[in-house]
Amino acid sequence: MTLLYGLPTCDTCKKARNWLSRFDVPFDFVDYRATPVSAATLQEWAGQLGGWEKLVNKASTTWRNLLPQRKAPASDAEWLLLIKEHPALVRRPVLVTDDGKVSVGFSDNAFKRRFGR
Numbered sequence: 001m002t003l004l005y006g007l008p009t010c011d012t013c014k015k016a017r018n019w020l021s022r023f024d025v026p027f028d029f030v031d032y033r034a035t036p037v038s039a040a041t042l043q044e045w046a047g048q049l050g051g052w053e054k055l056v057n058k059a060s061t062t063w064r065n066l067l068p069q070r071k072a073p074a075s076d077a078e079w080l081l082l083i084k085e086h087p088a089l090v091r092r093p094v095l096v097t098d099d100g101k102v103s104v105g106f107s108d109n110a111f112k113r114r115f116g117r
Helices: 010-023 037-047 076-084 106-113
Strands: 001-005 026-031 093-096 102-104
Touching: 001 010, 010 026, 010 106, 037 076, 037 102
Parallel strands: 001 026
Antiparallel strands: 001 093, 093 102
16 A cells, blocks of 8 residues: 655645545555654665755755754764754655655656656
């Protein structure tokens, strides 16, 4: 089963959910504020994506409002603590397909390529 992690009020997450429904792709939506993602899963996502920088949305209001010293995590533990404190820092949505492949964000073309539509 495809899993889509995000926030219910996020417009990009809504677009992704609508796309999956329109193309009859079965999925479960996981609100990652209500159901926090484990540290091991976050580390796996960051690893697949090419690092924490690819998982965290540095253009977000949440990131911009962080104290300057919090914007330079030096270890996995610091990244994990930051995300635990501010789950909205994770790029949205996070898509995990049956094969375990992880991607972030939504675009019509990327989803068409991903699902062969």
